[in-house]
Amino acid sequence: MNPQFDYIFELFTLLISLAVAEMLMGFSRILKMRARRKAGVDPTAISVRVGWLVPLLGLLVLIDLATFWSIIWTMRGVLDMRIATIFGVLVLIGGYYLIATLVFPDEPELWPDFDAYFWQQKRVVVGGVLLINIASTVASLMLGAQGAEQVAAAQKAALEHPAFAISSMIMLLNFPAFLWLAFSRRRIVCIVLMGFIVFTQLFHAYATWGLEGIL
Known part of the structure; x- marks a missing residue:
């Protein structure tokens, strides 16, 4: 590992x-609001409809954050302490933090229907995540983060473990799924796409479990 990477x-x-x-706080606010609604102690919370769209978007971003973290970890051998590197980290991670703050409303009581909030923020959140994922992937390829050993390990794993090969191919569909999700205006399509992306990420994590040299 590059010592400067620390x-x-x-x-x-x-x-x-x-x-x-920020993402966990968003889920926490929803759970607390639902608890107040069930207890009947908050008249404002009673009229708020959460639905599925915003929680699914939050789950998608949270899981994608973990995947993004693994991408940065694969770059540990090629990143050094330069001002350009620091700026790059600030832009990518700072952008991700900004996106995370937009997933859940800060004051849920102001949004009687969370679906309305989802349609207002969805394109910014999903488009931002897609752009950051593309930028990090391109940076990883340009810097040569995947060395010969990692490539050989991935090829060997694909031959010996069919689940890993399948999950790797399915993961490639995430980019068009994100793009479709960003522009789709149909509720059911958005739910299916978010569910698909979450499934592919979790399936890939399962498929790589125990494989040495594979993230």
Whole structure:
């Protein structure tokens, strides 16, 4: 591992932790609001409809944050302590944190129907995640983060473990799925696409479990 990566990773960890905390706080606000609604102690919360769209979007972003973290980890051998690297980390991770703050409304009581909030923020959130994923993937390829050993390990795993080969191919469909999700105006299509992306990420995590040298 590049010794300078430790200093860069500290900055990365701080920003990504803030993004994860923002997502968990969003889920926490929804659960607390539902508890107040069931108890009948908050008349405002009673009239709020959460639905499925915003929670699914939050789950998608949270899981994608974990995947994004793994991409940065694969770059540990090629990132060094330069001002350009620091700016790049700030742009990518800072952008991700900004996106995370938009997934859930800060004051849920102001949105009687969370679906309306979803349609207002969906294109910014999904489009932002897609752009960051593309940028990080391109950066990883340009910097040669996947060395000969990692490539050989991936090829061997694909031959010996069919689940890994299938999950790797399905993961390639995430990019068009994100693009479709960003522009779709149909509720059921958005639910299916978000479910598909979440499934592919979880399936890939399962398929790579226990495979040495594979993230």
